Each structure stands twice: as C-alpha cells, then as structure tokens.
Amino acid sequence: xxxxxxxxxxxxxxxxxxxxxxxxxxxxxxxxxxxxxxxxxxxxxxxxxxxxxxxxxxxxxxxxxxxxxxxxxxxxxxxxxxxxxxxxxxxxxxxxxxxxxxxxxxxxxxxxxxxxxxxxxxxxxxxxxxxxxxxxxxxxxxxxxxxxxxxxxxxxxxxxxxxxxxxxxxxxxxxxxxxxxxxxxxxxxxxxxxxxxxxxxxxxxxxxxxxxxxxxxxxxxxxxxxxxxxxxxxxxxxxxxxxxxxxxxxxxxxxxxxxxxxxxxxxxxxxxxxxxxxxxxxxxxxxxx
Amino acid sequence: xxxxxxxxxxxxxxxxxxxxxxxxxxxxxxxxxxxxxxxxxxxxxxxxxxxxxxxxxxxxxxxxxxxxxxxxxxxxxxxxxxxxxxxxxxxxxxxxxxxxxxxxxxxxxxxxxxxxxxxxxxxxxxxxxxxxxxxxxxxxxxxxxxxxxxxxxxxxxxxxxxxxxxxxxxxxxxxxxxxxxxxxxxxxxxxxxxxxxxxxxxxxxxxxxxxxxxxxxxxxxxxxxxxxxxxxxxxxxxxxxxxxxxxxxxxxxxxxxxxxxxxxxxxxxxxxxxxxxxxxxxxxxxxxxxxxxxxxxxxxxxxxxxxxxxxxxxxxxxxxxxxxxxxxxxxxxxxxxxxxxxxxxxxxxxxxxxxxxxxxxxxxxxxxxxxxxxxxxxxxxxxx
Numbered sequence: 001x002x003x004x005x006x007x008x009x010x011x012x013x014x015x016x017x018x019x020x021x022x023x024x025x026x027x028x029x030x031x032x033x034x035x036x037x038x039x040x041x042x043x044x045x046x047x048x049x050x051x052x053x054x055x056x057x058x059x060x061x062x063x064x065x066x067x068x069x070x071x072x073x074x075x076x077x078x079x080x081x082x083x084x085x086x087x088x089x090x091x092x093x094x095x096x097x098x099x100x101x102x103x104x105x106x107x108x109x110x111x112x113x114x115x116x117x118x119x120x121x122x123x124x125x126x127x128x129x130x131x132x133x134x135x136x137x138x139x140x141x142x143x144x145x146x147x148x149x150x151x152x153x154x155x156x157x158x159x160x161x162x163x164x165x166x167x168x169x170x171x172x173x174x175x176x177x178x179x180x181x182x183x184x185x186x187x188x189x190x191x192x193x194x195x196x197x198x199x200x201x202x203x204x205x206x207x208x209x210x211x212x213x214x215x216x217x218x219x220x221x222x223x224x225x226x227x228x229x230x231x232x233x234x235x236x237x238x239x240x241x242x243x244x245x246x247x248x249x250x251x252x253x254x255x256x257x258x259x260x261x262x263x264x265x266x267x268x269x270x271x272x273x274x275x276x277x278x279x280x281x282x283x284x285x286x287x288x289x
Numbered sequence: 290x291x292x293x294x295x296x297x298x299x300x301x302x303x304x305x306x307x308x309x310x311x312x313x314x315x316x317x318x319x320x321x322x323x324x325x326x327x328x329x330x331x332x333x334x335x336x337x338x339x340x341x342x343x344x345x346x347x348x349x350x351x352x353x354x355x356x357x358x359x360x361x362x363x364x365x366x367x368x369x370x371x372x373x374x375x376x377x378x379x380x381x382x383x384x385x386x387x388x389x390x391x392x393x394x395x396x397x398x399x400x401x402x403x404x405x406x407x408x409x410x411x412x413x414x415x416x417x418x419x420x421x422x423x424x425x426x427x428x429x430x431x432x433x434x435x436x437x438x439x440x441x442x443x444x445x446x447x448x449x450x451x452x453x454x455x456x457x458x459x460x461x462x463x464x465x466x467x468x469x470x471x472x473x474x475x476x477x478x479x480x481x482x483x484x485x486x487x488x489x490x491x492x493x494x495x496x497x498x499x500x501x502x503x504x505x506x507x508x509x510x511x512x513x514x515x516x517x518x519x520x521x522x523x524x525x526x527x528x529x530x531x532x533x534x535x536x537x538x539x540x541x542x543x544x545x546x547x548x549x550x551x552x553x554x555x556x557x558x559x560x561x562x563x564x565x566x567x568x569x570x571x572x573x574x575x576x577x578x579x580x581x582x583x584x585x586x587x588x589x590x591x592x593x594x595x596x597x598x599x600x601x602x603x604x605x606x607x608x609x610x611x612x613x614x615x616x617x618x619x620x621x622x623x624x625x626x627x628x629x630x631x632x633x634x635x636x637x638x639x640x641x642x643x644x645x646x647x648x649x650x651x652x653x654x655x656x657x658x659x660x661x662x663x664x665x666x667x668x669x670x671x672x673x
Contacts, residue, residue: 029473031343038484045490045498047480052473054346055482056339057365063336067299067343070327074298074349077474098339101332 005048007040010203012193012210013114014040016167020085020112020191021051023177028081029072031056031064033095035087036121037114059094061086062102065109081181082109088129089119092148103157106185110177113150113188116195124198131218132271133264134199135256142259146271154188155224162188163223163232168210172221172233179223192219200255212250214238217276222283229282239283247272290314291422291438292380293324294460298349298467301329301340305359306392307442308382312354334359338366338377345375346481348469350426353377356442357384360398364405367435371406371508373482376429376467378422379407382442383554383605385640393641394442396554400582400606400614406508408436408515409582411554413539415440415450420532423455427464427522432511439582441555441605443641455530463529512584519581537586539578540593542568546575547598549630550653553579553615556603556638562646567653574653579615587622594623597630601653604666605638612636612666633659634666642670 001021007014013036021028030053032038038055042048056064065084072080086095091113099111118136119125126136128148135142154162161183165173173191180187194209196202201209213219214234221235231239238244247269251257260268292300292315300319302312318324327344331337334355341351355363360381370377381399385391399409410425412418418440425436440446471479485501492498499507520535527533541561543549548567550560557578567574577593579586594600600623604613611617616634623629633656638644652669 029347041480041483043490044480044483044485045492047478047483049480050478052478053480053483054343054473055480056343057369059335060339060366063331063339064343066329066331066336067301067340067345068347070299070301070329070340071344071347071349071351074325074327074344075347077347080474097332098336101336104332105330 002048002050005040006042007036008197010196010206011036011040012116012167012195012206013037015206016114016173016191016193019167019170019174020177021049023174024051024081024083024181026051027079028083029054029068031061031068031082031084033061033086033090034058035090036116037085037087039121058090060098061090061095062099062107062111065111066102066105066107069107069109083112084109085112085114087121088113088115088117089127091115092128092150100157103154103159103186103188106159108184108186110180110187110189112191114191114193116193116198117147118198120195120198133251133257133260133268135259150190151224157186158227159186159188160184161223161225162190164190164192164219165221166192166210166214166219168207169214169221169233176223176232198256200258201253205253209250209253212245212253215245216247216250217244217272218247218250220276220279222279228286229279230286231279231283236283239280244276290454291419292352293318294455294457295350295423295426295464296324296461296466297326297352299327299329299341299344299351300353301331301337301344301351302353302355303331303334303337303359305334305356307384307446308354308356308359308380310446311380334362335366338363338370341377342366342370342373342375345377346373347473348467350467351377352379354380354382356382357386357398360402361386364402367402367405367407370435372504374433374470374508374511375435376426376433377435378425378429379435379437380418380422381437381439382446383439384442391640394444395605395639395641396439397606397639399437399439402437403583403614406434406512407583408434408512410436410438410580411582412438412440412445413555413557413578415445415448416452416532418445419452419454420526420530420534423460423464424522424526424534426467428515428518430467431518432515433470434508434511434515439554444555459529463526515584516581516586534580537581537589538593539580541576541578543575543577543593545596546573547596548572548574548653548657549594549597549600550574550576550649551578551600551602551615551619552576553582554605556605556644559644559646560603560649563649563653566646566650572657585618585622587625590619590622591626591628594628594630595626599657600630600632601656602632602634603637603649603652604634607636607666616666631662633663635669636666637669644670
C-alpha cells in the first residue's frame with residue numbers, strides 16, 4: 001500500500017489494511033465491493049495498492065471470490081490466495097446471502113470483513129453491525145437492536161477457520177491473516193475498524209479506541225478452528241488476569257454514544273459481561289483439551 | 290451440449306423452470322469427465338452471473354443459463370458484465386415474468402434487459418440454439434461483449450427435435466481457446482473496474498486516460514461494429530458446418546411481398562405457415578424474423594421492408610404504456626429510411642398463450658381490412 005490513499009485521515013481501515021496486505025504477500029488476488037476500501041484503492045487510472053483487485057458489485061464479494069477461485073483453478077493457476085474484503089454492510093447485510101452460500105460450499109478463499117459498524121462511506125447510516133445505543137443518520141435517536149452476531153452465523157457453517165482481530169493489536173491481526181492464508185476452504189476474518197468521522201472521535205484517538213474496544217470486551221480477539229474457540233492476544237491475557245475495563249470508558253470517547261443514559265450503559269455492560277462469560281467458558285474448554 | 294462443444298471452463302447456474310435441464314445436463318458432463326470445467330452450484334442468479342464475471346475476468350471461458358425472474362435478478366450484473374467488457378455467453382429460455390406467476394413462454398424477460406449492453410440472438414429452432422452457442426463465443430470473444438442466446442421456453446426448451454451435432458474437432462478449429470484481453474497475473478498489478486470520474490484523468494506517466502463516459506462510448510462502438518462480426522462469423526460457420534448464418538434477420542417469401550409479418554424466435558415458423566396460407570388466398574405476404582435484436586439490425590430491416598405497404602408486428606412482450614418493443618424499434622428504423630407502411634402491432638403469446646399460424650393469418654387479414662394506421666397494440670387471445 002502506497003502513501004497518499006484516498007481514505008479519511010486517521011482511518012482504521014488504512015491501518016488494518018497495511019498489516020493485512022503485508023501478511024497476504026504478492027501472490028494474492030483481491031475482490032472488493034463498493035465500500036470505503038474502493039475509495040482507498042483510488043480513482044482510475046491510479047491506485048494506491050500494489051495487488052490486483054477485481055472490483056465487484058455490493059452484494060457479490062463472496063460470489064466474485066468464488067468466480068476468481070474457479071477461474072484460476074480451471075486455468076491451472078493454483079498458487080494464488082483469493083481474498084474477498086468487504087465492510088460490515090457488504091457482509092452482515094447485502095452480501096450475507098452470497099457469503100453464506102460460499103461458506104456452505106467451503107469455497108477456497110479468505111473472506112475479510114472490515115467492520116466500522118455502519119454505512120460510513122455513504123455518510124454513517126445504520127447497518128445490522130451497528131451496536132446498540134449508537135447514533136447514525138438513520139437511527140437519529142438511538143439504535144435499539146444489538147449488533148448481529150456474525151461470528152455465530154459463520155460458525156454455524158462449519159468452516160475450517162475464523163478469527164476476529166483489531167488493527168490496535170497488529171501482531172495478533174498479522175498472525176491470523178498468515179494463518180488463514182495457509183488454510184484451505186472458506187476462512188472468515190472479522191476486523192474491528194474504528195472510524196473517526198462515523199463514530200465521532202478525534203483522529204489521534206484511533207489506536208486508543210481500538211484498544212479500548214478490546215479492553216472492555218466490546219470486541220473480542222479470538223479464533224475458532226474446527227469448532228474450537230480460543231481467545232488470543234490481549235483478550236487472552238484479559239482472560240488470565242480477569243481484568244476488564246468498564247464499557248463506559250469506551251463509550252464516552254465517541255460522539256455516537258453521547259446521548260446514552262447511565263441506565264442504558266448498565267444494560268449494555270450486563271450484556272457484555274454475559275457474552276464475555278460465554279467466550280471465557282469456551283476458551284477454558286479449549287485450554288483444557 | 291453447445292456449451293460442452295465450446296469447452297467452457299466455468300459454469301455457474303441456479304435452477305429455474307424451464308432452464309433447469311441445461312445445468313443438469315452440463316453437470317453430468319463435468320462429473321463424468323467429458324467436460325473439463327468447474328461447475329459452481331450457486332445460491333442465486335445474481336451470484337451465478339457474478340461467478341461468471343469474475344471467472345471470465347481471470348481468463349476462463351464461462352457459461353450460465355437462466356430465465357424470467359432469474360434474469361431479472363441478474364439485472365445489476367448484466368450491466369456489470371457488459372461494462373466490464375466480458376465475453377460471457379448465456380442461454381436464456383424465454384419465460385414470462387411474475388406477478389402473477391407464469392412458468393410459460395414470452396419474451397418479456399430478455400426484452401426488459403435490452404439496454405444492458407448485451408447482444409441478443411433469438412433462435413427459431415433447436416438447431417439454431419446449438420449453432421448460435423458456438424458462434425456466440427466467437428463473436429463475444431472478438432468484441433469483448435456478452436451475448437444472450439434466447440429461445441422460447443417450453444416451445445423450444447422442452448421440445449425434442451433432430452439436431453445435427455457439430456464435430457468437436459471442427460468446433461475446436463472454428464473456436465480456438467479464449468485469450469483474455471487483460472492478465473490478472475501479469476507483472477503489473479491492476480485495479481479492475483475502479484471508480485471513474487466523468488472526465489479523463491492523467492495516469493502516472495501524465496497520459497490522459499478515458500473517462501466513464503469514454504468507456505461507455507466504446508461499448509456502444511463495439512455493439513455498432515457487432516453486426517459485421519456476426520455476419521462474418523455466420524458466414525464462416527456456414528463454410529465449416531454447412532449452415533450459414535450470414536444474416537441479422539431471416540426472410541421468408543418477401544420477394545414481391547406488400548404485406549410483411551414481423552416476428553422473433555420460434556414464432557417465425559408459425560408466421561411462415563400463415564404467409565403460405567395468405568399467399569394461397571392471393572395476399573402477397575412474407576415474413577421477416579429478427580435473428581439479432583441487439584445490436585438492432587435497422588439497415589437490413591429497412592431493406593427487407595422497403596417494398597412493404599403493410600407491416601404486421603407480433604410481439605411476445607410489451608413496454609407497458611406504449612407497445613411491443615419490436616414494433617417501436619421497427620418504426621424508428623423505418624422513420625430513418627423515410628418509409629411509411631401501415632403498421633399494426635399485435636401482442637401475442639404472453640405467459641405461454643398458445644399462438645398458431647391460423648391466429649397470425651386471421652390477425653393479418655384483420656389488419657389489412659382496416660387499411661389505416663391503428664394506434665396502440667391489439668391483443669390476441671384474451672377472451673376475458
């Protein structure tokens with residue numbers, strides 16, 4: 001990735017993408033739907049990314065990756081990693097049908113969802129990945145529904161590898177991409193992408209916010225391999241130490257949560273705690289075995 | 290079978306009546322090893338065409354087949370395939386669109402996609418479907434434009450006819466392996482189909498590159514030049530296989546005809562019988578059947594209709610609020626040639642409504658009786 005991309009300043013995606021591309025290496029073909037990443041890749045006839053990318057329509061990331069994989073296989077070109085990278089809208093919402101189908105076929109490709117928790121490229125509309133309580137232009141009061149549990153959905157497909165990661169913990173992210181790259185079948189990665197304009201925080205808070213998401217367990221670093229869930233990196237050390245920051249620390253840094261009441265924060269904290277317990281239980285099971 | 294002879298490398302399809310027999314047959318060829326191809330069992334037509342688009346982009350020869358609502362579901366990707374200049378060939382078993390549901394034949398599905406940048410060929414019988422498939426790849430790969438091979442659902446798709454199957458070696462010689470126009474695994478990485486602006490922009494070397502509109506103009510130019518390519522490939526096909534397709538439209542008994550029945554697809558066969566019957570009654574009737582609908586063969590059509598006093602147009606489709614698409618396009622072609630026959634438009638056979646030669650014959654006689662221009666389409670076969 002060259003400097004001077006068209007991404008916003010302080011873009012979490014730029015940071016994550018740099019590590020993803022480093023981990024993927026040159027023998028990679030990308031396919032990307034309409035999203036922030038299309039913008040990052042640049043306007044014709046220049047591009048800021050040194051890998052071949054096949055742009056594709058919004059709903060089609062996983063189908064496009066399927067076509068690339070099938071075409072390369074038919075032509076005997078088997079030394080490429082095929083990678084589809086879509087935002088949360090392109091994954092949780094409009095692209096989930098094609099993604100589910102590709103995962104059910106166990107198509108040989110890596111799917112990366114970069115999750116900035118809304119339609120940020122079109123000006124901060126709600127997606128089904130937007131967390132409860134967040135302001136967006138289409139939830140001008142607040143969002144009443146929880147974020148869709150995409151990991152549970154993908155796990156139900158029985159794919160060989162899936163992981164969640166954060167650019168605030170780049171080594172963990174890098175290692176997971178390298179691991180995913182070398183597994184056959186459908187691999188799914190879910191990456192937290194703090195978005196300064198969409199979430200309402202100063203650009204220099206990017207890494208701090210990414211860390212807080214993990215430290216409060218709003219975002220959990222994990223991998224699920226052949227059905228076994230393991231916490232990794234920072235989330236793993238949190239499991240060991242038993243320490244977790246209150247979610248209010250994470251919420252108060254962001255404009256999108258500024259209207260949230262103390263009662264709502266309590267409710268959200270309760271939800272996070274329960275979810276964290278479930279992850280801990282599964283993690284401990286994996287430690288035992 | 291046509292796709293097999295063309296040695297397609299990636300097939301993606303989703304079942305829909307009356308297309309289902311096509312992927313079912315192809316997957317047997319793939320499983321038995323008779324056809325070396327990747328067969329992708331997708332979850333929708335939208336994904337079927339997407340798989341074809343991306344597989345074609347990396348350099349494979351691809352095939353899909355659909356009908357009706359399946360084609361409508363592909364609409365976004367039809368535009369994408371043509372805009373990306375990919376030589377995708379699709380078999381289309383023409384079927385009416387819901388709602389209300391019909392599984393039976395008309396041409397509303399493909400006509401509704403006429404502005405997507407795909408070429409469209411309409412077949413009269415099963416031999417033409419087979420032959421058109423083989424020619425389609427040769428035409429598409431020369432022009433970098435996709436093509437729909439359209440044929441009437443059930444009327445042709447579920448009808449058994451003797452078909453001469455071309456020899457594989459001859460097809461291989463006629464249709465060499467596909468050479469893509471860009472290399473995704475070349476030395477330089479490329480960002481394929483990125484965001485473009487309305488005006489030209491300079492690349493890193495300072496050379497101005499085309500704009501979005503410039504690319505769109507090139508697609509139109511490709512379709513404008515397609516007529517000649519279709520004729521040439523049709524002529525060459527005739528030389529190799531003995532059945533020439535050096536025409537954009539078919540004509541039957543048009544010499545000296547003052548009344549022309551104008552149709553597309555298998556209806557041409559019924560129209561020919563109707564013309565015979567009309568001739569016996571002393572009416573100088575002939576038939577023009579459009580083989581190619583996109584690019585629209587305006588010039589050959591003007592020539593074919595130059596001696597006609599009456600043109601009776603049978604459309605298995607309608608542009609609601611106006612008239613049948615063939616009628617509108619024919620009128621536009623005639624206007625440019627300064628020709629003014631009386632024109633009567635009949636909407637026929639929607640949702641599989643049976644239409645036979647005697648219906649066409651009676652409709653033509655009714656149109657001739659009036660002797661004046663009738664505004665708006667007339668419907669045949671609607672009792673209630």
